[in-house]
Amino acid sequence: MRRPSLLVSAALALAASVSLAAAKDSVTIGMVLEPPGLDPTTAPAAAIGEITHGNIFEGLTKINEDFSVTPQLAEKWTFSPDLKTLTFTLKPNVKFQDGEPFSSKDVKFSFERFGAKDSTNKDKGFFASIESIETPDPLTVVLHFKAPSFEALFHLGMNTAVILDEKSAANEATAPVGTGPYKLGAWTKGASITLDKWDGYRDAAKIPLAHATFRFISDPSAAVAAMLAGDVDAFPRFANVQALDQFKSDPRFEVLVGGTEGKTILAMNNKKKPLDDLKVRQAIAYAIDRKAIIDGAMNGIGTPIGSHLTPNDPGYVDLTGLYPHDPEKAKALLKEAGATTPLDLTLILPPPPYARQGGEIIAAQLADVGINAKIENVEWAQWLSGVYKDHNYDLTIISHVEPLDIGIYANPNYYFQYDSPAFQEIYKKVTTAPDLDAYKAALTEAQKQLAADAVNAFLFQLPNVSVASADLKGLWKNAPIFVNDLSEMSWK
Known part of the structure; x- marks a missing residue:
């Protein structure tokens, strides 16, 4: 009687191992925010690139975890000595997921579309x-290029530069068609997006995972529960940093803490009274205690910044000493500006905990100097429509995660409505720098101008905190751009 029992046990064990192996061709990844659409070339939400960049869509170049730039759809390139002409040789035999061939005409169409007036x-x-x-x-x-373009290869590796096909471009937000290794499988609004491996990809045999599901979990406690229950395999940019210790002590998980390009700021509407007054903005900057915000909202993880670059960036200058925490100085500046206190302002907070929890701390700090910051919690779609598009706000907290994006301050119509001819002239030096030294020097000047003008209250560099199954390989520790590169992920 023992032999049949052993055979049954062995069969069950084999079935279990086969089932386990089958399950390992997929991964479930947690995200705080759901993207408003899936076209990274028409909307600014970083969540779009976290799902689509490198997975559905590809660019001519690829930005890697170590900030290096390597070919993707391009096979090679050459720069002219004056950095004004960039010639690409493209990879042959590449197709879009709808069967259309990829060629130089797609690059021309895409880039002209991205730079058009509308x-x-x-x-x-x-x-x-x-x-x-x-x-x-x-x-x-x-x-x-109209002028030397020192940053071109880096810009062309961002999700804003992925290549589209003219036939499908208008529908990318809901029916994305790219050249990448994954296609959109399903989108359950409010819950998840599933990507399926595309067998027509040029290197399909090198892609380990057949399926990836991105689950949207904005509640920090729910994110912890999902990881502990095994409902989520990895949570890059894990927001509940207060819960990290329990994952660090659990051998089932790996915790990675690195850096990002995220510049976390208390953004101000520079054209809305009384924030159009430099002294009021400076008062707000002096009222902020960066260390208290990092300790309270980020569990002590984060590096203070004083302008719109991170310590990872070339040309970074530490300007945190320009506006140290000084409530008395803040009160004096408000008085000099003729502001009647308590000064009532709105503080719009999107879902990430750095904003919601940090906003509570900032509101208390502002109250100490006579500013009543009325908190309004909004969802991401509301933030995009009200703050980003309509400029209907006083203050908001957001992390700008795109690398080397200081040029947004040269756009007077951007959501904080900073219109400075002086900065615009400085930024021309950045974009026309002939070499690395001139580029760094221009960036230094740009950072100092933004800090002097107190455009925003610059808070801290957003850390890249990831919690994942200890058996999952390929997650980035550092994040120069926000991507989840599924092609690099596999199971041990």
Whole structure:
């Protein structure tokens, strides 16, 4: 009687192992925010790129975890000595997921679309700096810039520069079609997005995972519960930093803490009274205690910043000493500005805990100097429509995660409505720098101008905190851009 029992046990064990192996061709990834759409070239939400960049859509270049830039849809490139002409040789035999061939005409169409007058691309200024585009043959693209473009290869690796096909471009937000290794499988609004491996991908055999599900979990406690229950395999940019210790002590999990390009700021509406007064903005900057915010909202994880660059960036200057925490100085500046206290302002807070929890701390700090910051919690879609598009706010907290995006301050129509001819002239030096030294010098000047003008209250560099199954490989520790590169993920 023992032999059949052993055979049954062995069969059950084999079935269990086969089932386990089958399950390991997929991954479930947690995200705080649901994207408003899936086209990263028309909307600014970082959540779009977290799902689509490198998975559905690809660019000419790829930005790697170590900040290096390598070919993606391009096979190679050459720069002219004056940095005004960039010639790409494209990879052959690449197709879009609808079967359309990829060629130089798609690059030309995409870049001209991104730089057009009616473009809503976040990097519109970069694409508008391209004077002309030549396509001498299907595998060659020549970009002629109006001025030296030192940052071009980096810009072309961002999610704003992914290549679209003209036939499908209008519908990318809901029915994305790219050249990447994954296709959209399903989108259950408010819950999840599933991507399925595309067998027609040029290197499909090298892609380990067949399926990936992105689950949207905005509640920090629910994120912890989902990880502990095994409902989520990985949570990059894990927001509940107060819960990290329990994951660090549990051998089932790995906790990664690195840096990002996230510049977390208390943004101010520079054209709305009384925030159009430099002294009022400076008063707010002096009222802020960065360390208290990092300790209270980020469990002590985060590096203070004093302008719109992170310590990872070339040309970074530590300007945190310009506005130290000084409530008495803040009160004096409000008095000099003629502001009647208590001064009533609105403080719009999107869902991430750095905003919600940090906002509570900032509101208390502002109250200490005579500013009544009325908190309004909003969802991401409301933030995009009310703050970003309509500029209907006084203060808000947000982390700008795009690398080297200081050029947003040269756009007077951007949501904080900073209109400074002086800064715009400085930024021209950034975009026309002929070499690295000149580029760093211009960035230094730009940072100092923003800090002097107290455009926003600059808070801290957003850390890249990830919690994942100890058996999952391929997550980035550092995040120069916010992506979840599924092609690099696999199970041990």
